[in-house]
Amino acid sequence: MVFSMSTTAITNDEQDLIRRLQAGDQAAYAEMVERYAGRIYNLALRLMGDEAAAEDVLQETFLSAFRAIDRFEGRSQLGTWLYRIANNTALMQLRKKEPATFSLDSPLETEEGDEIPRQFFDFCCLPERDLLSDEARAEMRAAIDALPESLRVVFVLRDIEGLSTRETADALGLSVPAVKTRLMRARLALRERLSAYFARSAISSETGEPITPTT
């Protein structure tokens, strides 16, 4: 398997870990798991939307990585490589689960014009206790879950995990412009939903009414 060149330099520390992995050092395997399992699990959780399925993806990702480590050429970062395996594993399982509705080749599900902003409530200056409340966090998670899969994965890697555009493209086998387009759509969709939520929550905190649930 050949991975495209990442622009980010691989550290000596990581080169050493890869060397030990390829020599079959068990402690190095454990180190790789310790370093990346949390992030892979969170990615899997967001892609699969349920804990049991996320755990399957987590285990399968590391089993695949162990089998393929000899062929890892070190041209992308280890983390990027693992994200790519996890993403492929998740896509395969999603396709197994819903073979009729899920296709790897399915076009982006958003229609032209979908991303035009309609919410203009400036929630930036709301107090932290509103922006960071448990309820707001739950709304943020629900908003991500509601994104089409093709947008969600890009947003998770780029904006939550903090990969660069190039690294995200490498991890997903997409072009940089494709990553940017999907990222833009994901961001605008999330902004739209959070704006609507915070507008409702600002009104209800003024009137003391509970927030109307999202439809």
Next chain:
Amino acid sequence: MTEHTQHDHDRSECRRLLSSLSDYVDGELDDALCRAIEAHMAECENCRIVVNTLTRTIELYHTAPAPDLPQDVRVRLYKTLKLEDFIASEPPDATEG
């Protein structure tokens, strides 16, 4: 709360710039387009709000704490990978979730 009265005339400009806003908040636009966006924002409250809330949305997601790997998931992972011998060094606060 927000009035959108006097700038309804140039909605086409808002739409034209919309696809660049994501690159704009990432600081990945060329100078000319940045200046065009900033000039437009100076006159268009809606686009100002979109840029501010877009930035804030990204920030909120980026800074939300990632949940720890649940300890039972971690234990089963190490077993599946036949790495049980290395599980001793568990993080102290991995019980959440």
